[in-house]
Structures are given as C-alpha cells and as structure tokens.
Amino acid sequence: MRFTLARVITALPVFVTAVPQLAKQGGTAIPLTLSKSSSLVNADKSVNFEVFNSLVASTTAKISRGFDNFEKNTGAMHAAVKGARKRASGGLPIDSLSARPMLWFGTITVGTPPRLYTVEFDTGSSDLFLPGVDNDGTCDGHDLYDPQSSLTCVDLNKVFAVGFGNSDTAHGQLCTDNITIAGLEAKDQTLGVALHYSPGLQVGRFFPDGLLGMAFQAISSYDASPPFQTLVTQGQTDQPVFAFNLAGPDPELYIGGTNPDMYIGDFTWTSVVQHGYWEVIMENVLGNGKVTQTNVACIIDTGTYLIQGTPLDVANLYKAIGGTRAPNSDTFYNFPCNAIPSVSLTFSGTSFPISAAALNLGRNPNAPSMCIGSIVAGKHGFWIIGSIFLRSVYTAFDLANARVGFTTLA
Numbered sequence: 001m002r003f004t005l006a007r008v009i010t011a012l013p014v015f016v017t018a019v020p021q022l023a024k025q026g027g028t029a030i031p032l033t034l035s036k037s038s039s040l041v042n043a044d045k046s047v048n049f050e051v052f053n054s055l056v057a058s059t060t061a062k063i064s065r066g067f068d069n070f071e072k073n074t075g076a077m078h079a080a081v082k083g084a085r086k087r088a089s090g091g092l093p094i095d096s097l098s099a100r101p102m103l104w105f106g107t108i109t110v111g112t113p114p115r116l117y118t119v120e121f122d123t124g125s126s127d128l129f130l131p132g133v134d135n136d137g138t139c140d141g142h143d144l145y146d147p148q149s150s151l152t153c154v155d156l157n158k159v160f161a162v163g164f165g166n167s168d169t170a171h172g173q174l175c176t177d178n179i180t181i182a183g184l185e186a187k188d189q190t191l192g193v194a195l196h197y198s199p200g201l202q203v204g205r206f207f208p209d210g211l212l213g214m215a216f217q218a219i220s221s222y223d224a225s226p227p228f229q230t231l232v233t234q235g236q237t238d239q240p241v242f243a244f245n246l247a248g249p250d251p252e253l254y255i256g257g258t259n260p261d262m263y264i265g266d267f268t269w270t271s272v273v274q275h276g277y278w279e280v281i282m283e284n285v286l287g288n289g290k291v292t293q294t295n296v297a298c299i300i301d302t303g304t305y306l307i308q309g310t311p312l313d314v315a316n317l318y319k320a321i322g323g324t325r326a327p328n329s330d331t332f333y334n335f336p337c338n339a340i341p342s343v344s345l346t347f348s349g350t351s352f353p354i355s356a357a358a359l360n361l362g363r364n365p366n367a368p369s370m371c372i373g374s375i376v377a378g379k380h381g382f383w384i385i386g387s388i389f390l391r392s393v394y395t396a397f398d399l400a401n402a403r404v405g406f407t408t409l410a
Contacts, residue, residue, distance in 0.1 A: 027238050027256030028182035030106040032121070034251060035207040046365035047372045049332070052306070056331055058168070059304045059386075060379040062124060063277075065163050066219035069126075070276045073223045079274050080297060080382050102305055102387060104244075104251055105208035109180040110191070111150030117143055118208040121244075121253050123278050123397065124301035124384075125213035126220040127162050128179070128227050129170050129192030138196050141203030142210075145193055152187075153177040160192040162221045168200040174222060181212075181227060182255040184236040190224035214242065214302075214397070218276040231255070232399055240400035244302060246391045247409055263394035267405035268350040273297065278397055280404050282383065285313070286344040286351060287321040297382040300395065300404050304386030307354075308378030315377070317343070323373060327366055331377050334370040337363060343375065345389060352406055358388050 042048050070078045105120045110130065117130055131139030133146040147153040154176045161171040172195035176188040200206060213220070214228050225233065232240040237256035245252050245262045252259065258267075270280040282296040293313045309317070311330070318324065318333040321341035326332040335341055340360055344351040354374075364370040374388045396405040 027254060027259075028184065029259055030121075030182045030253045030255065032104040032106045032246075032251040032253055033118075033207075034102065034104055036102045041362055042365060044365070045362060046368070047332075047362040049326075049329070049365070052361070052372075052376075053331065055305055056308065056376060056378065059301075059306070059308060059384060061163065062303070063299065063380060063384065065221075066125065066215075066277060069219045069221055069223075073218055073220065078276055080279065080380070103207075104246060104253075104302065104387075106253060108212065110145060111177050112152040113150075114178075114180060115143075115145070115149075117145065117210060119210045119212040120208045120303065121212055121214060122301075122303035123214045123244075124299065124303040125162075125211070126215045126217060126226040127160075127192060127213045127222055127224075128189065128210065129160070129162060129172070129194050130210035131197060132172055132193035132195050135172075135195045135197070138198075138202055139194055147175055147177075147193060150177055154188070156190070158222075160222055162192065168206075169198045170194040170201055171196050179227060181231065182253075184231050184255060186227050186230040186234060186236065189227055189230050190222050192222070215277050216275040228255070229399060239398075241396055241398045243394065243396040244390065245394055245409065246302070246387055258394075258396050262410055263407045264410050265408050267396060267407045268348050269398070269401075269403045269405045270347045272402040272404065275402065277301070278404055279382070280347065282385075283346040283348060285309075285317055286342075286346060287317050288341050288343075290320050292317045292320045299382065299384045300390070300397075301384055301386055302390060304384050305388060306384075306386050307375045307388050308380075308384040308386070309375060310381055310383070311377040313383070314375060317375065318373065326364060326370075326372060333373050333376070334364050334367065335373060337369055337371040340371065345385070347404075347406055350406070352389075352393050354389055355392055358392060 039051050067078045067081050103120050105118050109116050130145040131142040133144040156174040158174040160174050163169040172193045176190050178187050179189045231237050239257040241257050243254045243258040273279050277299040279299045282298045284291045285293040323333045323335040326334045340356045344353045361372040361374050393406045394409050
C-alpha cells in the first residue's frame, strides 16, 4: 500500500473504527524530553513580544479548531462558544519554532515489526499523526513512517488535515495500525500519515516526529478514538488514568495510573464539565491573597505554554496585584520587577501557587524596571492553563471518571 498526495486530494472524510478488548497490563512511565527555544527573550534578556504574541495567536487557533471539530463530530456547538461568535483561526504570522517555545516529547512504537518514533504528548488535541515516507519533501529529516513496511497497517482510504497552531498544519492519508505507548499496545489505532508538513513542523523547528493528542474523541479531526482512549477500551491499563510531571530534571508521562514517587499527598479532583477538552471549573484566582475571579471555566493543556484568561478577568487580576497593562498591548501586563506579586489558582477547595519564577516572563524591553506576567489576556471566553502552571504540580487525567487531579510534586 502506498500513500500519495494525489490520493489525499481526491479521498473522502474519515470515520471511526471498532476496537477489540485485550488483556490488562500495568502502568509505565515514559521519560520526556524538553525542547526549549531561546527566542523567548531578546539578546538583552528582555521579553520578545513578537514571539509571545505569536504564541497567544497559535493557542487561540488551536482551541478554535477543536471547537470546530466538536461541532462537526457531535452536531452541536460546544457550550464554551455558545452565545458568542466563533473566532476565525487566522491571526498573526507565526514563526512556529517561536510559537512552540517549550514542549515535551517521548517515544512510541508503531507498526509490525514495531518502529520507534518521537511524539509530542498534547492534552489540548486528540489525534495522532506521523510523517510519511511518501511525503512531498517537507517531512524529510524526521523518522518517516512507511505503511508498506508494517504488516498490521490498513489503509482507510480517507484523508486528514490537522492544525494545532495558527500555522502548524499537517495533511495526508489515514490508516490504522498497532501502536505501543509505554509498553501498552493499542491495536487498530487510527493515525494520520502526513504527506505534507507546514514549516512549523519541519526539522529544525519541530523536534519530535509527530504529535499524539490526549483529549477526548469529540474534538478529534478524524472523529476517531484517541490513543489513550483506545488503550483503555481494549483493557490495556490498570487504571484509566495518565499523569504528567513536567518539572525537574526527570519529567515523565505515566500511562495507566500515577507514579507515587513523583508526588506527595492526596489529589484534588475536579470534574470535566463537557467532553472535548479537559475543561474544568477553577474555583477562584487569588492575587496577593485576594479573590479576583470565581467559578472560571478553564482548559488544562500541556501543549500550551502561557496561562490565558479572559480580558476582563486578567485586567481585574492585575489591578488587584498592582500590575498595569504593558504599553501598546492588549494582551500583556507588567509589574515592578522588585515586587513580584503572588498568584494562586484554586481547584475544588485547594489553592496551588504559581512560583515567582513562573509568573515572571522577564523584563519589559520598553520599561526595564517592569517585568511581564505569564498570565495574559486571551481571545476566548474561558481560561487556558498551560505548562507555566503545570510545571508546578503533578497532574493526573482520569478518562473513565472525566476529571483532572492536581497534587504537590515530591
């Protein structure tokens, strides 16, 4: 079987494949590698506004595409966008290396015989794609997946096009194959075989080979079971849970439960409000000990860097902590570098502080005594909690009970 760009152009929409039940196995850790761009700051170590503006636009577009997928797959508009006009996925031009300044990736195997690939693990999307051997040259340099070399690959004769940033896109052909994540096998997993990568996914700008989404099927571009859901459905996990430690020298993704060596204390669990994203209600936001917002809908997204709030919420927060809007910006706020405020996010009665280092992105290049905050005004009517916060906690995602848990890192 050979996938070509011509077949992609003429093929039809995608569908969901059935999955069999398999024997249960234990949980396992996947070591994660952190890739970090140096372009976040200018030569003088001040904040690079162009990069961060692109980052906000990228996240906005990614989430908007997920809402479009939700409506396509379910026939209903997602509750988070009801009553408001959907925003287009366009925006600022993006240097995608800058737009994905920090991401965590690990290894999976695909095919029979199995071959190793690196993927970004992203809780803000739901699809798996890899660069294909028959690509148009834009995927070269990555480890390429060859459907013909796998005895278990089945061509679905369907096309895909996914976008997970403002300009980061991949398109190609859909197939099913067996994949292994942390030693657990998902049979007949739907995956995209990319025949074209936009510049942001090409070698030198995107370090992994592909991406593995870990949100719910409702936002899948393929309308197919995401890989972790497939593992659970096929009985491969001891628990229907995966967990991230994004801190320290040994970050990891744990599949099939939580790793007790990585955290202390009990989890604070918060229920998902609607299947699609890992969207929960944040009880409140505390700025210098004062409640500035309550009952805030937010998406927990390992594939996003900053914390993005609604413009009004963010303005109220910075007003409470002595911050001001950065000059010539509708997105960023600053505060005196010698008086960094305290901010905590509260979930189900437990407050989790954001460290001063995480809250401070760096000096304002236009006002050297002022520092830029990592909580910024987004474009949606809800918050998006990215890795700036998630590096401060151990985070568990419970698929069966549709809830997110936070606890203290060991």
